[in-house]
Amino acid sequence: MKPNNHPREQTGLLLTCLFLWELSIGVMAVAISMNGDRSWTLFITSQAGWVFLLALGIGGLTTAVIVRQYVTSRRVESSHFRLTVAMNLIMVLVVLLTGEVTVRLGTTTVRDGEEWRWRVLLPRNWEQVAAFYRQLLTSGEGRRLSYLTYDDVMGWTLGPNRKSANGLYYSSAEGIRAPGEGVSFAKTSAKTRIALVGDSFTFGDNVPYEESWGYLLEKALGPEFEVLNFGVSGYAVDQAYLRYEKDVRPWHPKLVIFGFISDDVERSMRLYHSAMTSREGWGEFPFAKPRFILRDGTLTRLNVPPLTPEALYSKKSIDELPALQYDRGYRPGDWQVSWMHRSYLARVILTLLPHRETVSLDISDEALLSVNAAILQTFVQLARSERSIPLVAYFPENNAELEGPPSPLPMGRQVLQKAGISYADPTSCVQSVPPAERFVQGGWHYSPQSNAQVARCLRNAVREALALSPH
Structure with missing residues (x-):
């Protein structure tokens, strides 16, 4: 007689259907979670x-098969169905428990929650973020806090008469980068003054004053020129503009270089960048910032004045932060706790899979381009009205930009296209530096060699702009 394979086939079919049914339930739950707050x-x-x-x-389909198998087992009074279901449950529980234990054992506590394999698990924890920054402010141990201070216009700025904890940076009595301690730049000078505004690439992070492109530009132009570096680490395009409007204009420079990188246009869409990102380096910026939106073609500033760090991190919930909905980095789903987050395995899955949320027009890509373009246009107009020569400079921020035309075009260059303004581009000069030597070791700012090449390119751009100036 041939062996009866019917029970074995039935068991295999039932197990398959049970696994598929459980998997479909999990997939549907994850898909709903990924949907976020969008409409059905x-x-x-x-x-x-x-x-x-x-x-x-x-x-x-699997439910229909499972129900049919159940009805059949009841009719013939067989224990086959119950045993198969029990086998399935045991196997599923073993897999889930193994995964849960593995994730829990591999999880570490970080600034904004818990991390597994270099990924911060959702949901992020505001209480931990706030506690981290309160401790930073109390201890004063942050490297940036040794020379940066709160500002009610820009959010933060270079403090007067400061020295960084690592001894690399100094500021003058006026809050301008200086070669050493006790420096004060005279308000009037017989020299032709050039002012720099921008972020850390303009400030010259990770290099001493004498190796920053601002200092090297001054030397390249000659003794009749004076270059004042108003750059501030971490600035967005909007903050650089506000720095010009508030702090640079009273100096009446002959020419103003407005330097920025592509990442700066993204920062313009943020208000609480430090709290919203786990990126290395931003943990030392316990500050909020303003941002602009466009209304009927006019720039309108929000979050004025920005919260002080003490007020910011005394908030009990992230939802208490003003103008939070205008922060492009804020995703409500990253902070909302659900029943699924009780499982660390579920948290890993939800973290790795992207979840969608409704994007308002004020934080869209189109808004990013329009707002930043309007800021640059406003800077050019304001500088000219102050009888200063505006010179916008765009800096490539990584080797990917330097090794060839990137696709798609970096957002910073797209902003410049939309603004329709001419700008200095030292890319070709930086490309002359070997790729391994373009950026500081272990960092993302220009090396001394790249700073020297930027100064070489901008020297020519400055001389050309001065030659074309009618006054």
Whole structure:
């Protein structure tokens, strides 16, 4: 007689259906979580919605098979169904428990929650973020806090008469980068003054004053020129503009260089960048900032004045932060706790899979381009009205930009295209530096060699701008 394979086939079919049913339930739960706060109409027409519908269909089919097997087992009074279900549950529990224990053992506590394999698990924890910065402010141990201070216009600025903890940076009595302690730049000078505004690439992070491109530019132009470096680490395009408006204008420079990198246009869309990112380096900036929005073609400033660090991190919940909905880095789903977050394995899955949320027009890519372009145009107009020559300079921020035309075009260059203004581009000069020597070791700022090449390129741009100036 041939062996009866019917029970074995039935067991295999039932186990397969049970696994598929459980998997479809999990997929549907994850898909719903990925949807965020979007409407169901948008959800169903999205990729996650199609996955949800597929899982729903598989769940329906497997449910029909499982029910049929159950009814059959009841009719013949067989224990086959119960044993198969028990086997399935044991296998699933073993897999889930193994995964849960593995993740929990590999999780470490970080600034904004818990981290597993270099990824911060959702949801992020505001209480931990606030506690981290309160401790930083109390201890005063932050490297940046040794020379940066709160400012009610820009959010933060270079403090007067400061020395950085590592002894690399000094500021003058006026809050301008200086070669050493006790420096005060005279308000009037017989020299032709050039002012620099921008972020850390303009300030000259990770290099001493004598190796920054601002200092090297002054030497390259000759003794009749004086270059004042108003750059501030971490600045966005909007903050650089406000720094010019508030602090540079009273000096009446002959020429103003407005330097920025592509990342700065993204920063312009933020208000609480330090709290919203786990990126290395931003943990030393316990500050909020303002941002501009466009209303009827006019720039309108929000978050004025920005919260002081003490007020910012005394908030009990992230939802208490003013103008939070205008921060492009804020995603409500990153901070909201749900029942699924009780499982660390579920948290890993939800963290690795992107979740969608409604994007308002004020934080869209189009807004990023329009707002930053308007800021640059406003800077050019204001500088000219002050009888200063505006010179915008765009700095490539990594080797990917330097090794060839990137695709898509970096947002910073897209902003310049939209603004329709001419600008200095030292890319070709920096390209002359060997790739391994373009940036400081272990960092992302220009090396002394690259600073020297930037100064070489900008020297020519400055001389050309001065030659074309009618006054």
